[in-house]
Amino acid sequence: MNVRWITPQGVEPRALADVPELLKRSDGFVWIDISECDATTSTALAEVFRFHPLSLRECQERVPLPKIHAYADHFFVVLHGVEADAGGTVRLLELDVFLSVRYLVTVQSTREGSALASRIESGRFRPKLPAELAHAIVTALARRLEAQLATLAGQINALERQVMTGETHRHDAVLEELFRVRHQLLTVRTIATQSYEVVGRLAALTRQTVPETAFWVEDLLDFFHRLRNICDGQKELLQEVLDFYQTRIANELSHFVKRLTSVGAILVVDTLIAGIYGMNFRAMPELDWAYGYPMALGIMAVVSAVLVVFFRKRDWL
Numbered sequence: 001m002n003v004r005w006i007t008p009q010g011v012e013p014r015a016l017a018d019v020p021e022l023l024k025r026s027d028g029f030v031w032i033d034i035s036e037c038d039a040t041t042s043t044a045l046a047e048v049f050r051f052h053p054l055s056l057r058e059c060q061e062r063v064p065l066p067k068i069h070a071y072a073d074h075f076f077v078v079l080h081g082v083e084a085d086a087g088g089t090v091r092l093l094e095l096d097v098f099l100s101v102r103y104l105v106t107v108q109s110t111r112e113g114s115a116l117a118s119r120i121e122s123g124r125f126r127p128k129l130p131a132e133l134a135h136a137i138v139t140a141l142a143r144r145l146e147a148q149l150a151t152l153a154g155q156i157n158a159l160e161r162q163v164m165t166g167e168t169h170r171h172d173a174v175l176e177e178l179f180r181v182r183h184q185l186l187t188v189r190t191i192a193t194q195s196y197e198v199v200g201r202l203a204a205l206t207r208q209t210v211p212e213t214a215f216w217v218e219d220l221l222d223f224f225h226r227l228r229n230i231c232d233g234q235k236e237l238l239q240e241v242l243d244f245y246q247t248r249i250a251n252e253l254s255h256f257v258k259r260l261t262s263v264g265a266i267l268v269v270d271t272l273i274a275g276i277y278g279m280n281f282r283a284m285p286e287l288d289w290a291y292g293y294p295m296a297l298g299i300m301a302v303v304s305a306v307l308v309v310f311f312r313k314r315d316w317l
Contacts, residue, residue, distance in 0.1 A: 004033070005018075029103055030104070031105075037056075055069060063096075077202060078198075079095045079097070079141060081093040099134050100130060102130070108137070131212075145227055149188050153234055156241065188227075199217060199221045262307075266304050270304060273303070
């Protein structure tokens with residue numbers, strides 16, 4: 001747990017015991033950044049801020065859906081982000097925020113907290129309100145979504161070129177890659193859409209209760225709205241690539257079936273002739289004729305040649 005007192009002049013590290021006195025001052029605000037919330041941390045927060053037990057329990061557990069709870073003096077917001085590992089697997093990140101006009105408490109498993117603290121200490125970032133700092137933290141989380149979306153857009157373009165040029169000898173591998181990208185794109189879009197709904201609710205509440213913070217919330221709302229629209233565009237493009245690829249596979253299969261049918265038709269005629277001349281009856285025609293065997297082979301060759309020409313004219317061979 002990192003407790004910081006933030007003023008226009010800079011940031012001061014403090015202890016949790018100092019928070020009640022700091023909340024009485026008007027020349028700054030308190031920022032408490034927690035990497036992992038356990039039972040001890042929840043108890044300490046409950047004693048200092050009187051947070052609702054439900055909100056504290058959700059900070060300790062994995063919350064599957066973003067949400068917002070409005071209380072008399074603060075908002076509790078849960079948002080999600082993504083992080084891709086070296087293998088390209090997307091991992092879900094969670095950010096829990098207690099936002100008030102006097103303090104900001106964040107519970108996050110990302111590196112945004114330490115990065116922002118470094119910016120504040122160096123003087124490159126001077127937040128005047130808790131909402132401004134919360135805006136920076138959520139924006140960093142949203143930029144992870146944007147970066148992942150940019151990566152997926154590059155993969156979609158590469159797959160489109162591969163499908164258009166016909167370099168798809170391993171159909172199973174290409175389909176698996178298409179479905180993997182589609183799954184990750186839907187994950188990003190779902191998070192962006194859910195975050196847009198939560199931030200939209202927060203924007204409606206802040207317009208009425210805390211107008212001075214509405215600007216930062218509106219900016220986040222626009223950010224998630226833009227991400228959702230970009231995801232929709234990439235989703236449509238990926239679906240078009242998938243449909244075209246499946247059509248190409250079906251077309252190749254159709255050509256293969258036509259060729260196989262043509263070869264089968266040619267062999268059926270040869271088999272018919274060989275079957276007739278292979279019947280062992282005493283009264284068979286040309287049974288004692290010396291040219292009977294070459295004649296049968298000749299008939300097979302002529303009929304097969306005629307069928308080959310016929311099928312090639314129809315582009316079946």
